[in-house]
Amino acid sequence: ILNVEQSPQSLHVQEGDSTNFTCSFPSSNFYALHWYRWETAKSPEALFVMTLNGDEKKKGQISATLNTKEGYSYLYIKGSQPEDSATYLCASSTDKLIFGTGTRLQVFP
């Protein structure tokens, strides 16, 4: 059974703070690691798909790293803004994508 765990469950930060979350997954039979951003009342939106150990990806002020040997990925947000408030989901796969429960980020002005 593939278990994908995310921490923390929720996070409250002030505008301008930088923050990071963790996704841990079983490292055996790893295929890919996905990060999604999920705003309330909308659908999850793909941020990154990473496959190689040591991968680093960046989109604006958001970046992610991947360590497949130890089974974790970090998502960083530099200088959080209120519009970054959302749930950030990671998902890992062997033949199918298994999602974690997400980290709910709230950025206060």
Next chain:
Amino acid sequence: DTAVSQTPKYLVTQMGNDKSIKCEQNLGHDTMYWYKQDSKKFLKIMFSYNNKELIINETVPNRFSPKSPDKAHLNLHINSLELGDSAVYFCASSQEVGTFYGYTFGSGTRLTVV
């Protein structure tokens, strides 16, 4: 244009009824999925189709039957609805089978069984 569209957005129905949820994608993707968001907010895979062919069928009651008339459509039919079927159901698509491509999700169908 909505890339992955699901209808209806909300569905309230009585126990024992049969209902369908429709999903269409206009991205030209080969693979489509149904996910169920359970009470703990987990997104759990139910089914996956690649070019009209079933490739993933998780442990889901037989009352749930997906149908893919073409690769742009994946509908979900549910027979004899039960209270425990109440959830949000998400359709998604990806460029190809496998998990090397990001998924594009629909906006979800909130099913309430009373």
